[in-house]
Amino acid sequence: MSKQAMREETERLIREAMEKKTLSIKQGDTRIETKCGKCGTLNKVSMAPGQSRVEYACKDCGHKQKTL
8 A cells, every 4th residue: 555545544534433433533733852951861841732842851960941
């Protein structure tokens, strides 16, 4: 099955589910992988919808900072 065929099948299934009202679509939290400005360790930070920056502490060194 080609990518285009899979894409069309997915769109068809979503349309059918929305017509039946059995599927509710909601926006979840965004997961950001950011690098610590002090030690360079990668951190995974969760960000709620509508936020542009999130405060977090580095998992290794504990340095408090904000995402960009």
